[in-house]
Amino acid sequence: xxxxxxxxxxxxxxxxxxxxxxxxxxxxxxxxxxxNISLPYFHNVVDIAFLDGENRSELLSATWxxxxxxxxxxxxxxxLGLFFAVLMSQAKWIERSFYPYAVxxxxxxxxxLVPVIxxxxxxxxxxxxxxxxIISLFPIITNTLFGLKTAEQGHHDLFTLHKAxxxxxxxxxxxxxxxxxxFTGFQISAGLAVIGEIVGGFFFGRGATDLGNRIQLxxxxxxxxxxxxxxxxxxxxxxxxxxxxxxxxxxxxSSWAEANHT
Amino acid sequence: xxxxxxxxxxxxxxxxxxxVSFGVDEGEFVTIVGPSGCGKSTILKIxxxxxxxxxxxxxxxxxxxxxxxxxxxxxxxxxxxxxVELFDELRKGDxxxxxxNAQRVIETVGLGGFENHHPKRLxxxxxxxxxxxxxxxxxxxxxxxxxPFGALDEITRQxxxxxxxxxxxxxxxxxxxxxxxxxxxxxxxTKVLVMSSRPGRIIDExxxxxxxxxTAELRYDPEFARLSGEVSKSLAAFH
Ligand SMILES: Nc1ncnc2c1ncn2[C@@H]1O[C@H](COP(=O)(O)OP(=O)(O)OP(=O)(O)O)[C@@H](O)[C@H]1O
Ligand SMILES: [Mg+2]
Numbered sequence: 001x002x003x004x005x006x007x008x009x010x011x012x013x014x015x016x017x018x019x020x021x022x023x024x025x026x027x028x029x030x031x032x033x034x035x036n037i038s039l040p041y042f043h044n045v046v047d048i049a050f051l052d053g054e055n056r057s058e059l060l061s062a063t064w065x066x067x068x069x070x071x072x073x074x075x076x077x078x079x080l081g082l083f084f085a086v087l088m089s090q091a092k093w094i095e096r097s098f099y100p101y102a103v104x105x106x107x108x109x110x111x112x113l114v115p116v117i118x119x120x121x122x123x124x125x126x127x128x129x130x131x132x133x134i135i136s137l138f139p140i141i142t143n144t145l146f147g148l149k150t151a152e153q154g155h156h157d158l159f160t161l162h163k164a165x166x167x168x169x170x171x172x173x174x175x176x177x178x179x180x181x182x183f184t185g186f187q188i189s190a191g192l193a194v195i196g197e198i199v200g201g202f203f204f205g206r207g208a209t210d211l212g213n214r215i216q217l218x219x220x221x222x223x224x225x226x227x228x229x230x231x232x233x234x235x236x237x238x239x240x241x242x243x244x245x246x247x248x249x250x251x252x253x254s255s256w257a258e259a260n261h262t
Numbered sequence: 263x264x265x266x267x268x269x270x271x272x273x274x275x276x277x278x279x280x281x282v283s284f285g286v287d288e289g290e291f292v293t294i295v296g297p298s299g300c301g302k303s304t305i306l307k308i309x310x311x312x313x314x315x316x317x318x319x320x321x322x323x324x325x326x327x328x329x330x331x332x333x334x335x336x337x338x339x340x341x342x343x344x345x346v347e348l349f350d351e352l353r354k355g356d357x358x359x360x361x362x363n364a365q366r367v368i369e370t371v372g373l374g375g376f377e378n379h380h381p382k383r384l385x386x387x388x389x390x391x392x393x394x395x396x397x398x399x400x401x402x403x404x405x406x407x408x409x410p411f412g413a414l415d416e417i418t419r420q421x422x423x424x425x426x427x428x429x430x431x432x433x434x435x436x437x438x439x440x441x442x443x444x445x446x447x448x449x450x451x452t453k454v455l456v457m458s459s460r461p462g463r464i465i466d467e468x469x470x471x472x473x474x475x476x477t478a479e480l481r482y483d484p485e486f487a488r489l490s491g492e493v494s495k496s497l498a499a500f501h
Contacts, residue, residue: 155335162353
C-alpha cells in the first residue's frame with residue numbers, strides 16, 4: 001500500500017503542474033472573452049461539466065454509448081484480426097498475398113475514408129462500428145502474426161518429433177507463445193478503437209448519441225466547459241481500455257512469462 | 263541404432279558429415295566429442311528424423327526415442343507436470359495413465375513437490391531434470407543427448423552425470439551423448455568417438471572399461487585420467 005502511494009506521487013505531481021499551467025494560460029494569457037469560448041478555468045469545467053446533474057448525465061451517457069460501440073467494433077476487429085493472422089501464419093504465400101493490404105489499410109488516413117463509409121453505409125451506428133474495425137484491425141493482425149511466429153525452433157522440433165498436427169501445433173504451441181504479443185496488440189487496438197469511435201461519431205450523427213456527437217455539438221455551440229469535459233472523458237475511456245487489456249495480459253501471462261512491461 | 267557411411271550435405275552446399283559409421287546397441291552408451299561445428303548435432307537430428315541424410319543408410323530399431331536438447335526447451339506456460347505430460351498428450355495417451363506416468367518420472371528425477379511450478383521459477387539444473395523426465399515418460403530404447411549439461415555449473419553437471427549414469431544402468435537404454443567436455447565423455451560412456459572438424463568424420467574410438475555404477479570417486483582414478491588424456495590428445499592431433 002505504501003509503495004503504491006509512492007508510485008502514485010510522480011504522476012500526481014505532473015497533474016498538479018499541468019493544472020497550474022492551465023490556470024496560468026487561462027488567467028494570464030487569455031482575456032475574459034477568449035477564456036469563455038476556448039479554455040475556461042479548471043474549476044469552471046468541473047462545475048459545469050461534472051457537478052451539474054443534467055450535463056453530467058448527458059456526458060456519462062455519451063461515454064457509455066462510445067464505450068459499447070467501440071467494444072463491438074473491437075470485438076469484430078479481434079475476430080477478423082485473429083482469423084487473418086492465423087491464415088497468414090499457415091503459409092508464406094498467404095502472408096505475402098495479404099500483408100501488403102493490411103499495411104495499406106493502416107496507411108489510409110481514416111478521415112479520408114469516413115465520407116465514403118457514410119455514403120455507403122449510412123450515418124448511423126453501423127458506420128461508426130466500421131470505422132472502429134478499420135482503425136483497430138492492423139495492430140491485432142501484426143502483433144498476433146508476429147507472436148505466432150515467435151515460437152522457438154526447439155519447441156517446434158519437439159512437436160515435429162511427436163508428429164503433432166497443424167492444429168495441435170497451433171493451439172498447444174503457437175497460440176500460447178503468441179499470448180504476450182497478442183495482448184500488446186489488443187491493448188494498442190483498444191486505444192485506437194476509442195479514437196475511431198469518437199472520430200466516427202463526429203461525422204455520423206444518427207442513432208445513439210456518443211462522445212463524438214457531443215464534442216461536435218459543444219464545439220458548434222461554443223460550450224467550452226462541456227467540450228473539455230467530453231475530451232477528458234474520451235481520454236479517460238481510452239486509458240481505461242488500455243489498462244483493462246494490460247490487466248488481462250498480466251492475468252494470463254505473468255505467472256509464466258519471463259519479463260512483463262507496463 | 264546404426265549409421266552406415268552416412269553423409270550429409272545441406273541444401274546450401276555445407277558438407278557437414280562425411281562417411282560416418284557407428285552403432286549404438288541397447289546397454290551401450292556412446293559419446294561423441296569433436297570441435298564446434300563438426301556436425302555432432304546434425305548426427306542427432308538425422309538419428310531422430312528431424313533431418314534427412316543425403317547419402318548412406320541409417321537404421322533405427324525402435325522409434326521410441328528420447329531426445330534431450332542443449333536447451334531444456336520446456337514450454338514456459340506449462341507447469342512442470344504439464345510439461346512432463348506433453349509427449350503422452352501429443353501421442354494421445356490415456357489421461358489418467360499419463361498423469362501417473364508423469365508423476366512417476368518426476369519422482370525419478372527428484373523433483374517431487376515441484377509439479378505445479380512454472381519453468382521460470384526453476385534453476386537451470388532443475389529445468390534439465392524436467393527435460394530429462396519428459397523424455398523418460400516415453401520409456402525410450404534409445405536416448406539422444408545434445409550437450410544437455412553444457413550450460414550448467416560444474417557441481418550440478420557432475421550430479422546430473424551420475425544421475426543419468428544411474429538411469430542408464432537401471433533402464434538399459436542405448437545412449438548417444440554429445441559433449442565438449444572430455445571428462446564428462448569418459449565418465450558417462452561405454453565408448454567415446456572422436457570426430458574431425460568439418461566435414462565431420464569419426465577419426466578415433468575409445469572403449470571405456472569402468473564398471474557401473476560410476477561414482478564421483480572415479481574422477482580421481484589414474485586410469486580415468488589416462489583415458490581422458492588419450493581422448494584429449496586424439497582430439498588435439500587433428501587440429
Ligand atoms: N540447416 C543448415 N543449413 C546449412 N548448414 C547447416 C545447417 N545446420 C547446420 N549447418 C552447418 O553444419 C555444420 C555442422 O553443424 P552442427 O550443428 O551439427 O555442429 P555441431 O558439431 O553440433 O557444433 P556445436 O558443437 O557448436 O554444437 C556447421 O558448420 C553448421 O554451420
Ligand atoms: Mg551442436
